[in-house]
Amino acid sequence: MNTSDKLAQQIQFLVESEKLKAVFRRNSPVNNERRENSAEHSWSLAIMAIVLAGHANGQPDLLRVLKMVLIHDIVEIDAGDTDAFDAAGNATKADRENRAAERIFNLLPAVQAAEYRGLWQEFESGVSPEAVFANALDRLLPLIQNFYNGGKSWREHGVTSQQSLNRSRPIGDGSSALWDYARSLVTEAQQRNFYSPANKTPDI
């Protein structure tokens, strides 16, 4: 394959990636009424990765963490964002996302398609040091956003402090310091009545 064929495939993937800006998550950016899209969410995870890398347990390779968080939600272009507390959606999530990965990453030249699909699967498996840290950041960000929005999304969706704490546990695998911080946020959010008093959403 010559350079321009390769470049044409890469541009096609990049144009496709623009659609992630039209996939909306349940939570909002801090001090912003609208819902957040998965592209700007991914930017936040990347910024967090560079700023918070020094707190990671183990020694994840920062470049791999960055690649991983930048592409971790690309499959949502076809599969949509499946909220953590959506039980029905989560039952079909893996299948929908696998089909999406097959289509979207294969827009790229073969070597890159294999690399990014591998990074996505690694993120989903959550085992390598890079994936463990990336998953920790993916759980920490909505906790921070919901806290700084006064718990609006928690109360709207009936999420209790216990559910929020359970959802946050993977943070501890990625970073002991961030887990201490996350627990202190949950405690403070409880004291300020940011959570829903009753569980109105399925446990996860």
Place this chain on the structure above:
Amino acid sequence: MNTSDKLAQQIQFLVESEKLKAVFRRNSPVNNERRENSAEHSWSLAIMAIVLAGHANGQPDLLRVLKMVLIHDIVEIDAGDTDAFDAAGNATKADRENRAAERIFNLLPAVQAAEYRGLWQEFESGVSPEAVFANALDRLLPLIQNFYNGGKSWREHGVTSQQSLNRSRPIGDGSSALWDYARSLVTEAQQRNFYSPANKTPDI
């Protein structure tokens, strides 16, 4: 400074960075009517950096390019987005952005504040291999977006093909292959009448 003091500063910076999601650019994402915000724009540049790194002239360090594009627009939180074709805005841009950099990066612990401020200045200077490539991507992205949106933003703001070509020239410093591609896009956009026939915006 102990870990928790450092972490508190880092979190403060990350919460502040959320405001970039409320800074809007003049162009739109592909196939999307709304204007793009600078956070999702920065995500696109980072995705482009990893996908297109192999086309860079020279050997920019990819991790430095990624850090640079991820933070390159943070100053817009205070200074706003200054459009390339806004002459009055560009006269005061450097001063506004320097003050913003002083405030925002200094939310971080001193070592990181110095690193990110340095990367931002390096991007603005556009001299190092990383900065040259990052600037090339920053010019290529709106060209692609405007092309795939049928030139809507070009005609709305009275931008001619010659102005678009001039604006795109830094792409050639960053990558010969991407410059060939950019010129072919401008030519095709001309043929499809995507540009404004008359110049209604100041030359840059």
